Amino acid sequence: MATRTFPFSTLINKQTSVFPALEDAEVILERRDAENLVLMRSGRFEAMVKGLSLAARSLGIIAKANRTLAEEVFAEELPWLTWLPADARRECVTELLDQLLAGADTGLLLPFSRALREWQSTAEVYSDPELTRRLLGPFDTSEAADVERPGRADG
Structure with a gap:
């Protein structure tokens, strides 16, 4: 499974750089004050x-x-x-x-x-x-x- 990593702030400030990455990878959003989050397309999640x-x-x-x-x-x-x-x-x-x-x-x-x-x-x-x-x-x-x-x- 391919993954791309972005700071959580990128999702808030520049969604246009995060969402296109979901075409061919899961996205890990790194947070400083809490556990990281993972974004993925629902089809890949359901298949998993x-x-x-x-x-x-x-x-x-x-x-x-x-x-x-x-x-x-x-x-x-x-x-x-x-x-x-x-x-x-x-x-x-x-x-x-x-x-x-x-x-x-x-x-x-x-x-x-x-x-x-x-x-x-x-x-x-x-x-x-x-x-x-x-x-x-x-x-x-x-x-x-x-x-x-x-x-x-x-x-």
Whole structure:
């Protein structure tokens, strides 16, 4: 997918330079104070959503029929899966497939993106044996102090 990038102010001040770029590219509008915006023609957007939906549903069908194959496909695209323990790898693949299918069906892909980022972070922790050992405990609580639960009413 071709993209062109413009400052957001260009859309406000010189629309005539932004809109022609949509003929053959998606436009990223960079904003200083907020997340960037993407402009695209509705036909390309609908094609992207339909393609994603078909791909997600197809992968879901494969996963139901052959979980091992689905794990192999994900491992090919997400090499960091190898750092997860086997049980966590299966849980990861299941969650990512479920999130992807739900996102393809609803158009809400942020939960999938969040789960993908969280699982990758988890895998990165497992890639460091010393960090994994420290996080799994046991923990030294000799200097720990009890803390009141926030919002708890006294008396």
